[in-house]
Amino acid sequence: MQKSLNIDPGKCTGCLQCELACSYDNEGVFNPSKSRIKVFNFETEGRFVPYTCTQCDEAWCMHACPVDAISVDAATGAKVVSDALCVGCKVCTIACPFGTVNYNTATGKVIKCDLCGGAPECAKACPTDAITFVDANWTGLEKMRAWAARTDSGATASA
Amino acid sequence: MAWARRILRVNLTEGTCKHEPLNMEWAMKYLGQRGLATKYLAEEIDPKVDPLSPDNKMIMATGPLTGTAASTAGRYSVITKGALTGAIACSNSGGFFGNEMKNAGYDMIIFEGRSPKPVYLMVQDDDARLMDASGYWGKSVWDTEEGIKAAHGDPQIRVASVGVSAEKGVLFACVVNDMHRAAGRSGVGTVMASKNLKAVAIRGTKGVNVDDYPAFAKAVTDGKAVLAENAVTGQGLPAFGTQVLMNVINEMGALPTRNHTSVQFEGAKDISAEAMAEPRRSDGKPNLVRNAACFGCTIACGRISTIDRTHFTVAERPQYHGASGGLEYEAAWALGAATGVNDLDALTFANFICNEQGFDPISFGATVGAAMEMYETGVLTKEQTGGLELNWGNAKALTDLAELTGRGEGFGAEIGLGSKRLCAKYGKPELSMSVKGQEFPAYDSRGIQGMGLTYATSNRGACHLRSYTVSSEVLGIPEKTDPLVTEGKAGLVRAFQDATAAVDSSGLCIFTTFAWTLEDIAPQVNAACEGDWSAEKLLEAGERTWNLERQFNIDAGFSGADDTLPSRLLKDAAKVGPAEGKVNGLDQMLPEYYEIRGWTADGVPSNETLSRLQL
Numbered sequence: 001m002q003k004s005l006n007i008d009p010g011k012c013t014g015c016l017q018c019e020l021a022c023s024y025d026n027e028g029v030f031n032p033s034k035s036r037i038k039v040f041n042f043e044t045e046g047r048f049v050p051y052t053c054t055q056c057d058e059a060w061c062m063h064a065c066p067v068d069a070i071s072v073d074a075a076t077g078a079k080v081v082s083d084a085l086c087v088g089c090k091v092c093t094i095a096c097p098f099g100t101v102n103y104n105t106a107t108g109k110v111i112k113c114d115l116c117g118g119a120p121e122c123a124k125a126c127p128t129d130a131i132t133f134v135d136a137n138w139t140g141l142e143k144m145r146a147w148a149a150r151t152d153s154g155a156t157a158s159a
Numbered sequence: 160m161a162w163a164r165r166i167l168r169v170n171l172t173e174g175t176c177k178h179e180p181l182n183m184e185w186a187m188k189y190l191g192q193r194g195l196a197t198k199y200l201a202e203e204i205d206p207k208v209d210p211l212s213p214d215n216k217m218i219m220a221t222g223p224l225t226g227t228a229a230s231t232a233g234r235y236s237v238i239t240k241g242a243l244t245g246a247i248a249c250s251n252s253g254g255f256f257g258n259e260m261k262n263a264g265y266d267m268i269i270f271e272g273r274s275p276k277p278v279y280l281m282v283q284d285d286d287a288r289l290m291d292a293s294g295y296w297g298k299s300v301w302d303t304e305e306g307i308k309a310a311h312g313d314p315q316i317r318v319a320s321v322g323v324s325a326e327k328g329v330l331f332a333c334v335v336n337d338m339h340r341a342a343g344r345s346g347v348g349t350v351m352a353s354k355n356l357k358a359v360a361i362r363g364t365k366g367v368n369v370d371d372y373p374a375f376a377k378a379v380t381d382g383k384a385v386l387a388e389n390a391v392t393g394q395g396l397p398a399f400g401t402q403v404l405m406n407v408i409n410e411m412g413a414l415p416t417r418n419h420t421s422v423q424f425e426g427a428k429d430i431s432a433e434a435m436a437e438p439r440r441s442d443g444k445p446n447l448v449r450n451a452a453c454f455g456c457t458i459a460c461g462r463i464s465t466i467d468r469t470h471f472t473v474a475e476r477p478q479y480h481g482a483s484g485g486l487e488y489e490a491a492w493a494l495g496a497a498t499g500v501n502d503l504d505a506l507t508f509a510n511f512i513c514n515e516q517g518f519d520p521i522s523f524g525a526t527v528g529a530a531m532e533m534y535e536t537g538v539l540t541k542e543q544t545g546g547l548e549l550n551w552g553n554a555k556a557l558t559d560l561a562e563l564t565g566r567g568e569g570f571g572a573e574i575g576l577g578s579k580r581l582c583a584k585y586g587k588p589e590l591s592m593s594v595k596g597q598e599f600p601a602y603d604s605r606g607i608q609g610m611g612l613t614y615a616t617s618n619r620g621a622c623h624l625r626s627y628t629v630s631s632e633v634l635g636i637p638e639k640t641d642p643l644v645t646e647g648k649a650g651l652v653r654a655f656q657d658a659t660a661a662v663d664s665s666g667l668c669i670f671t672t673f674a675w676t677l678e679d680i681a682p683q684v685n686a687a688c689e690g691d692w693s694a695e696k697l698l699e700a701g702e703r704t705w706n707l708e709r710q711f712n713i714d715a716g717f718s719g720a721d722d723t724l725p726s727r728l729l730k731d732a733a734k735v736g737p738a739e740g741k742v743n744g745l746d747q748m749l750p751e752y753y754e755i756r757g758w759t760a761d762g763v764p765s766n767e768t769l770s771r772l773q774l
Binding site: 013014015016017020021023024027028029030031032033034043044045046047048125127128 | 226227228230255258262315338362363364365366367368369372383387397448449450451452453454455456457459463465481482483
């Protein structure tokens, strides 16, 4: 079963454990400035929103890459950057409508979420289940369940 | 490895910024943050120095765990000689600034001297420079933080700054980072402003490592599970914040009310966590928007609140209609019960102003309470208060005074002296509810006996965060003790003081200790750091820090005679509640405490104790 990251901003407290886990897995140090997932704090609204790559099916970044450095991981569906092929031209960062591919000046390559090969560290680290890793065909399941629970049960009075 | 092993030394007089290696020999004895910075300060300044002179130094310090994935590991402290107290000061803050400092590659930043003109320190990893802050002088914390981010075109910069209150010499001014997290007590912000240092802005991208990652990952995961499963850290604090205590402490008759003239507040329920969650009439929304976490924190006790837009404080001022840092228990108590004000929106507004202009709501509220008692008893007149009617419970007077104190104007400038100096000025020194010049927090020591000894012996003046025996005496953590007796409290206070000093030196938040003991913390420190960090070694480092702080204060001119409480707590019995008839039994605890500490009968660490601790 292919899975997707599923983000529920309502549950996010803004603790950045996801950024810590992401950066350690990718960089070998705790370094939120190199995280592939970012949590945004909308201060005056009291809202925290984690944001990362949604792994588009027809991925703009992949199609834009002139050297075919971005490919699909068949098992996870993730769009993965090959550091060996990436020339740091940044065309993918322009092509991505969501801003989730970014250039890393330290390496001269681009970085983006690769779903950690199928076991995303951000989801494992999230203490409030604001980030979960769920069936790609049913990312709406929990939301449906929550609304289903609020509907009239339809139970009829038997008295 | 968890240490950056590097210090930034900023000489404000000369305008220089220099890197130097961290003294690892000291790090192995004091761990980091509170302990290690206190060691540096004690070595580098004369304890008798005027806190506001260029000869005082101010240190911003992280712990070895700061910036790692350990839960709550984003803390930093500001260590200096306190402006309010003249004693050693160490004020601890959360938010995200500490992590940024560590990521830029610094364990500490030491500020010395005084700049000839207002400056701010801009740090981008290895690059550190002083920049002109004349455009920010006279601006609030909020405007300064936003202004610096905009000026550098980088929203990811983290800023710690002082507000106008600090510039104007309010003696309990804070250093505020991330808009509403503060190194709050003892006037550390006043010291910063006295150096003409308006702000410290940091962007760090170097990363933080640990010594043994597999062991660290396991210890951290185990620790997080303990926090999640604990009723206080897993449920109470995220849902209600520290405000979970308001009704509990009131019911046990330990909520200091109207400048400690009573121990129960009839308006407690109106300013409690429950009240913050209640939908209001005007818009159907509660005061509390949501809970929020500091860096790396899996507890998330922070409150994000809004003020009722129809409330008198903000009806004409849309700039205060957005959400911001809401009431924690200590602030709600000081702004509310200590003054008799039960208007939740007025308290939230006053709290916003404390954050915006950077001053401590505990000392502020408590000082307003003392002024109100002087007004009610005719010591202070309306002419002297600039027309303010300082009657108990006057919400408008409270919020007006918050704004005046924030700007250091009118009677607000007198409130900014703190209660000790204010009450002495009007001939009523006994009405200052303080120890070593610092106002009490929200626990009456007649109803919670151990807190009397905690306050009397606290190295930074009255404070709950030096030994929070409330954990034991009220919540039963780690085991329940009777709050109304003095037996056993000397040992309890000592144990809490030493453990707390260790936690404050690690980069972790003290709130973890509602669930964690040093046995939970030691594996995390040990995996992150070189050296063999057992619980025993942590406790020893904590005890060493406590004694070093004590020695600093003795050298600064304090003595055992300062280990006392206002006569109101020692002589006037509580009139209501479960503690009715009780005074604080400090005299029954203090001699035993000195003995357990290995101090002389005068409260001086003995030579034997000093040599045992390698001091």
